[in-house]
Amino acid sequence: MNQEQNHEQPMKAGFVAVVGRPNAGKSTLLNHLVGEKLAMVSKKAQATRKRMNIIVMHDNAQIIFVDTPGLHEKEKLLNKFMLEEALKAIGDADLILFIAPVSDSTAEYERFLKRIEKKKTPHIVVLSKIDQASNEKILSKIAEYQKFQEHFVALIPYSVKKNIGREELLDEIVKHLPEHPWLFDPEILTTENIRDIYRELIREALFEKLSDEIPYESDVVIDRIEEEELIDRVYATIVTEKETQKRMIIGNRAESIKRVGAYARKLMEEFSGKKIYLDLHVVVRKGWSKNKKSLEEIGYVF
Ligand SMILES: Nc1nc2c(ncn2[C@@H]2O[C@H](COP(=O)(O)OP(=O)(O)OP(=O)(O)O)[C@@H](O)[C@H]2O)c(=O)[nH]1
Numbered sequence: 001m002n003q004e005q006n007h008e009q010p011m012k013a014g015f016v017a018v019v020g021r022p023n024a025g026k027s028t029l030l031n032h033l034v035g036e037k038l039a040m041v042s043k044k045a046q047a048t049r050k051r052m053n054i055i056v057m058h059d060n061a062q063i064i065f066v067d068t069p070g071l072h073e074k075e076k077l078l079n080k081f082m083l084e085e086a087l088k089a090i091g092d093a094d095l096i097l098f099i100a101p102v103s104d105s106t107a108e109y110e111r112f113l114k115r116i117e118k119k120k121t122p123h124i125v126v127l128s129k130i131d132q133a134s135n136e137k138i139l140s141k142i143a144e145y146q147k148f149q150e151h152f153v154a155l156i157p158y159s160v161k162k163n164i165g166r167e168e169l170l171d172e173i174v175k176h177l178p179e180h181p182w183l184f185d186p187e188i189l190t191t192e193n194i195r196d197i198y199r200e201l202i203r204e205a206l207f208e209k210l211s212d213e214i215p216y217e218s219d220v221v222i223d224r225i226e227e228e229e230l231i232d233r234v235y236a237t238i239v240t241e242k243e244t245q246k247r248m249i250i251g252n253r254a255e256s257i258k259r260v261g262a263y264a265r266k267l268m269e270e271f272s273g274k275k276i277y278l279d280l281h282v283v284v285r286k287g288w289s290k291n292k293k294s295l296e297e298i299g300y301v302f
Pocket residue numbers: 020021022023024025026027028029040041042043044045046047048068069070128129130131132158159160161162
């Protein structure tokens with residue numbers, strides 16, 4: 001992270017919303033831009049539930065990414081909440097990144113254009129996962145998007161796997177941010193966000209280690225963190241809908257919860273560079289995903 005202010009360039013700061021269908025590669029892209037493991041990456045759709053601000057310093061700009069879930073509608077309150085969050089992020093943002101996997105048709109993008117018709121917010125199309133396509137295919141996809149070129153400010157081919165597009169994308173983002181003093185002190189960025197980050201990492205471990213056994217209705221609450229120089233002690237609770245889910249998470253002779261805990265600790269240690277003591281509990285709270293109040297209690301901000 002470049003934390004030195006360069007006095008020749010104007011200071012910039014702004015909000016960037018990242019949107020795209022579930023599994024488009026939004027979290028993976030954010031992790032790649034940050035260079036550290038911050039956003040949650042999961043093979044499961046809709047894993048990114050809550051907005052989380054991720055800050056990247058580039059040149060003299062402070063880019064604040066708002067991690068948003070996929071743009072789509074479902075009946076459950078949790079999903080309704082996710083959609084509202086995505087739209088809210090667009091409203092607040094100075095710039096939008098639309099993540100378009102190279103294998104997708106332009107249909108999703110056309111729907112996105114309809115949604116943002118009245119807003120003046122500029123957007124960049126990021127053609128993601130280009131390592132999965134031939135050069136020919138990439139070029140023909142770019143040609144398809146050219147039809148919409150009066151709408152976007154740039155189209156950038158990207159691959160996290162082959163490390164393509166990072167600098168181009170960051171440079172392009174900075175061009176579209178307003179001149180503004182930094183909104184966060186770079187020195188305190190990570191410590192302020194540590195609670196959210198640990199929570200995301202435990203959630204990532206849940207999705208990763210329990211694969212399909214565990215539905216999206218569970219979530220993680222950080223009860224307490226005791227920070228010391230060499231060790232962080234983290235006390236967290238996994239909230240589930242049903243007794244059966246709780247039993248699945250704990251597993252036979254607590255094997256599943258141990259796997260989740262061990263993996264979460266590994267991710268947290270990688271991130272913090274400290275030893276982690278993790279105390280993980282599972283509780284049942286019936287109907288929480290339908291219950292707004294309970295959502296608020298466990299940390300969602302409406
Ligand atoms: N080959 C390849 N796979 C990628 C790339 N970027 C992301 N993926 C894969 O695409 C899948 C989805 O990535 P995520 O980052 O979880 O997608 P997302 O858009 O955040 O998904 P939601 O949280 O469900 O909205 C994962 O299996 C990633 O490993 C890439 O550049 N190349």
